Amino acid sequence: MRLQLSPELEAFREEMRTFFTTQVPQEIRDKVAAHRHLTKDEYVSAQRALNAAGLAVPHWPVEWGGKDWTPLQRHIWREEMQLANVPEPLAFNASMIGPVLAAFGNQEQKERFLAKTANLDIWWCQGFSEPDAGSDLASLRTTAVRDGDDWVVNGQKTWTTLGQYADWIFCLCRTDPTAEKKQRGISLLVFPMDTPGVTLRPIELIDGGFEVNEVFFEDVRVPAENLIGEENRGWDYAKFLLGNERVGIARVGATKRLIAQAKEYAQEISEGGRPLLETPRMATRIAELENELLALELTALRVVANSADGKPHPASSVLKLRGSELQQAAMELLVDIAGPLSLASFAEEGSDVPDFARVSAPTYLNYRKVSIYGGSNEVQRTIIAGTILGL
Amino acid sequence: MDFTFDSEQNDLREAVRGLLERAYGDSEVRRKVVSSDPGFDEKTWSRLAEMGLLGLPFAEEHGGMGAGPIEVAIVAEEMGRVIAPEPFIEAVVLAGGLIAAAGTDEQKGELHGAIAEGTTIPAFAHAEIGTRWVPSASAVTATQSGDGWTLSGVKEPVPGGARADVLVVSAVVDGGTGLFLVQGDAAGLTRTGYRTHDGGRAARVAFDGTPAVALGAGGDQTAAIERALAEARIAYSHESIGAMDTALRTTAEYLKTRKQFGVTLNRFQALTFRAADMYVSLELARSTALWASMVTDAGGDVVAAADRARLQTSRAGRHIGKEAIQLHGGIGVTAEYKVGHYTSRLTAIDHLLGDGDWAADRLAADVAAHETVDPLGAPYAPGAGVA
Structure with a gap:
């Protein structure tokens, strides 16, 4: 048991802090701080800045650009990145398909995709959820039928985040409808989004933004070599991928940043003749939230130390569950501080409302998603009750 | 940062668990022990002494083991696991800690040695009716009389106050709050003991010109009291973690065995989800308590860390204590079944040295002073840069 970081880790933290605050374009970090949507080019240039320094995919195997770092x-790395408002490397590339390709892809696939995936030369999107397969992902119905040297894909995916920017999709398809267990007959295929028969329909969210899409497949021909791993083993790869997704999903650094912003704005708005931050209820609310976040951060540190064998600690479900709740609570704090100013959501030039207040309500509404994606919080409770408590 | 216990710490835990499991593995034994005075088992107290636990944090030259806050945390958690009624935190951590902080070398040598041997049990007489959770005294006044002092006024409730061989008493002195030692058989000392709801004992302790000896050099000891209270708060957080852990495991076991509507209760998602939420509360509180002990060990700001641990374990203790009973149903409210006693103990701990709202208010007063909370930075890790 030891509180302090070793001098080596202290130096490492300083190195990360310096890199993120000086080597990633300021205008991109300002935009993240202001909760504005990034353009595709901004995502790409941020990730390339990281990748050029070898900091985009440190968790990958060393031969494919990884760093062989400890979990701590x-x-x-992740904390400092979030604290500096650096957009994280695109999750679909860095956390999802990249590690799957590195672990289960063949040599040709690794050489073809991994470097481009790390550098965001290929933008990947995720073809998992379907209209009738959400939390119950294994019920997916998109089919892939073998026809000569191709798979022919038919069906529909949904909630495909940033699919409008994507070059390629990694897609779970049912390849054996007769399998005894529905998890058994699923395979993982990858193909370009401009393959004939792929169409994309954007879905507008309650914040007025477009970040998710429906993707339709009509007789999409995918070369057999684009199967990742073994046929009918796709469910294993999906579980591997979703386990990785859960690591880092606590987003402690990002929530810390939100609370710091909230305190700053609560100094600027007064209520009853004093800054909002000095009202007992607001001060206590922030103090409680800071303490909850501290507890989460410490738990994340405790969990990462115990997941050295590469498998996520079962308590990582706590991180997802509580991490999403605290992101939402911090955003709720911001919209409450904005108060009536939060109504100016779509004001443009000519309005005096500060930026944070304009984006607060749409972001608050948008953040309802965080307790739903990545395995909804109800799925996390099921995991805790089942695997940890044995219920 | 490292959350792993070393092998000596694991051995300590195993030894303490073994001793306490033999004593209180059967919850009926605890129920019997707490039903008569002094509310704990003197034999178990002797065994704790034999294992060196009653001198755990004291310096070796004063008869102690010279162990640190992590070892204290381990013992406290194991006490909580079986809600052992022995006053380890009250006597060793709190009263013993005050003697360590304020006492002269001679006082430490005498008292720490006797506490460690189990022959002297001290108690801290500090709480007063009308104020709460402050590090100062107002209802008991110290007056210099010749070479010594006399105390007058009333302290209540004083945990373990009736049984204590020696009382460490906070009292008003010129310029603040001083600390004094009063022997259990002193003249002008009236102690009225009673049971507390969790099976413990407390007392009204009245001083009427009672002779007392200054602890240490005398003068204002508010800072020492604040620090000792903070260390005790952290220790109680660990005791809570042990108690919550048992409450949750007992509840989960019950859900797997109790049948209603022809199936075991764990078939009802309305119940299993609530158990999952209890686990979340427990693990978050555990991390915070362990961190607070690491801050103490590292020489960081103990008072601030204790407030954080207190807030988190207070919220978790209430959540888990109440849900443990609710998920059991009626049996959870009975004295014949063990889980309700855990809730009672958690409730007592919550009110001893400051509850969650109290801690939140203290943290709120400081909320504008930092941009973010960095558990590895100032003021928690000495030498770390300000975040």
Whole structure:
């Protein structure tokens, strides 16, 4: 048991902090701080800045650009990145398909995709959820039928985040409808989004933004070599991928940033003749939230230390569950501080309302998603009750 | 940062668990022990002494083991796991800690040695009716009389106050709050003991010109009291973690065995989800308590860390204590079944040295002073830069 970081880790933290605050374009970080949607080019240039320094995919195998860091180093890397408002490397590339390709792809696939995936030369999107397969993902119905040297894909995916920017999709398809267990007959295929028969329909969200899409497949021909891993083993790869998704999903650094912003704005708005931050209820609310976040951060540190064998600690479900709740609570704090100013959501030039207040309500509404994606919080409770408590 | 216990710490835990499991593995034994005075088992107290636990944090030259806050945390958690009624935190951590902080070398040598041997049990007489959770005294006044002092006024409730061989008493002195030692058989000392709801004992302790000896050099000891209270708060957080852990495990076991509507209760998602939420509360509180002990060990700001641990374990203790009973149903409210006693103990701990709202208010007063909370930075880790 030891509180302090070793001098080596202290130096590592400093190195990360310096890099993120000086080497990633300021205008991109300002935009993240202001909760504005990034353009595709901004995502790409941020990730390339990281990748050029070898900091985009540190958790990958070393031969494909990874760093062989300890879990604690990876935690520090992520924390400092979030604290500096650096957009994280695109999750679909860095956390999802990249590690799957590195672990289960063949040599040709690794050489073809991994470097481009790390550098965001290929933008990936995720073809998992379907209209009738959400939390119950294994019920998916998109089919892939073998026809000569191709798979022919038919069906529909949904909630495909940033699919409008994507070059390629990794897609779970049912390849054996006769399998005894529905998890058994699923395979993982990858193909370009401009393949004939792929169409994309954007879905507008309650914040007025477009970040998710429906994707339709009509007789999409995918070369057999684009199967990742073994036929009918796709469910295993999906579980591997979703386990990775859960690591780092606590987003402690990002929530810390939100609370710091909230305190700053609560100094600027007065109520009853004093800054909002000095009203007892607001001060206590923030103090409680800071303490909850501290508890989460410490739990994340405790969990990363115990997941050195590469498998996520079962308590990582706590991180997802509580991490999403605290992101939402911090955003709720911001919209409450904005108060009536939050109505100016779509004001443009000519309005005096500060930026944070304009985006607060749409972001608050948008953030309802965080307790739903990545395995909804109800799925996390099921995991805790089942695997940890044995219920 | 490292959350792993070393092998000596694991051995300590195993030894303490073994001793306490033999004593209170059967919850009926605890129920019997707490039903008569002094509310704990003197034999178990002797065994704790034999294992060196009653001198755990004291310096070796004063008869102690010279162990640190992590070892204290381990013992406290194991006490909580079986809600052992022995006053380890009250006597060793709190009263013993005050003697360590304020006492002269001679006082430490005498008292720490006797506490460690189990022959002297001290108690801290500090709480007063009308104020709460402050590090100062107002209802008991110290007056210099020749070479010594006399105390007058009333302290209540004083945990373990009736049984204590020696009382460490906070009292008003010129310029603040001083600390004094009063022997259990002193003249002008009236102690009225009673049971507390969790099976413990407390007392009204009245001083009427009672002779007392200054602890240490005398003068204002508010800072020492604040620090000792903070260390005790952290220790109680660990005791709570042990108690919550048992409450949750007992509840989960019950859900797997109790049948209603022809099936075991764990078939009802309305119940299993609530158990999952209890686990979340427990693990978050555990991390915070462990961190607070690491802050103490590292020489960081103990008072601030204790407030954070207190807030988190207070919220978790209430959540888990109440849900443990609710998920059991009626049996959880009975004295014949063990889980309700855990809730009672958690409730007592919550009110001893400051509850969650109290801690939240203290943290709120400081909320504008930092941009973010960095558990590895100032003021928690000495030498770390300000975040």
